[in-house]
Amino acid sequence: MKKLLLICLLIISASSFCYADKxxxxxxxxxxxxxxxxxxxxxxxxxxxxxxxxxxxxxxxxxxxxxxxxxxxxxxxxxxxxxxxxxxxxxxxxxxxxxxxxxxxxxxxxxxxxxxxxSWILLLAIPIVLILIGYLFKRLIIIAIIAFCIFLYFNHSNGLSIPTFFQSIIDGLKGAF
Structure with a gap:
């Protein structure tokens, strides 16, 4: 009985030292x-x-x-x-x-x-800057729309879909907070 109690105590004390690094x-x-x-x-x-x-x-x-x-x-x-x-x-x-x-x-x-x-900040900044340019300078709205379409086409043709675009921005915002 003493041996069993000693073995149990050794196992319990050894388990407290055997934590693996996560x-x-x-x-x-x-x-x-x-x-x-x-x-x-x-x-x-x-x-x-x-x-x-x-x-x-x-x-x-x-x-x-x-x-x-x-x-x-x-x-x-x-x-x-x-x-x-x-x-x-x-x-x-x-x-x-x-x-x-x-x-x-x-x-x-x-x-x-x-x-x-x-960076997710760059992904968010480019469309916002294009919208601001189109809003501030009414004469440049056509150029801003064309630049925005080129931006969307470049992203889509190289494998960045709209859901992935928004998901990367959302993940970046979650990481910032």
């Missing part, structure tokens, strides 16, 4: 995959932009509306879909701390990919 992806960036052409990689980073090498395992992401499971090894996961032309990539990851999302424009040139992060 690994979560709060920030991530998109980079060109150095090992494959026309592919991108997701890198888990901290707020300073340093790679979090402790991130290992399988994480669920929603990329351009499709749910993908990415396998992270030392903070890096490879997205195994070829990018044939310049396009937008909208990636979301949800964990216990909330939803984290980023919008990138992947510019393809000379068989290289250059990811450019698009």
């Amino acid at each position: 690994v979560a992806i709060d920030h991530f960036v998109v980079k060109e995959n150095p090992f494959a052409t026309d592919e991108i990689a997701f890198v888990a980073v901290d707020t300073a932009g340093t790679i979090q090498e402790k991130v290992n395992g399988i994480f669920s992401f929603t990329i351009n509306g499709f749910t993908e499971t990415l396998t992270f090894d030392k903070g890096t996961a490879f997205y195994r879909h070829k990018i044939e032309k310049s396009s937008f990539v909208y990636a979301r990851h949800q964990n216990d701390e909330g939803t984290h999302s980023v919008l990138y424009y992947i510019y393809r040139h000379d068989s290289k990919l250059s990811p450019v992060k698009i």
Whole structure:
């Protein structure tokens, strides 16, 4: 009976010391995959932009509306879909701390990919500035409407739909508050 009590006490005391570190992806960036052409990689980073090498395992992401499971090894996961032309990539990851999302424009040139992060503030500012120009200068309203149509066509032809446009702005506003 004493042995059983001793074993129970040891198990209870040992369990109080055996907490695993919780690994979560709060920030991530998109980079060109150095090992494959026309592919991108997701890198888990901290707020300073340093790679979090402790991130290992399988994480669920929603990329351009499709749910993908990415396998992270030392903070890096490879997205195994070829990018044939310049396009937008909208990636979301949800964990216990909330939803984290980023919008990138992947510019393809000379068989290289250059990811450019698009801020939600910029997405919101361009239409507002065009509307203000059209409102303030009545003579420029036609030019503002044409510029707005070009803006919408550029976004749509490169894979940024209207719902994704508004979703990235809403996620940005949630992250700001």
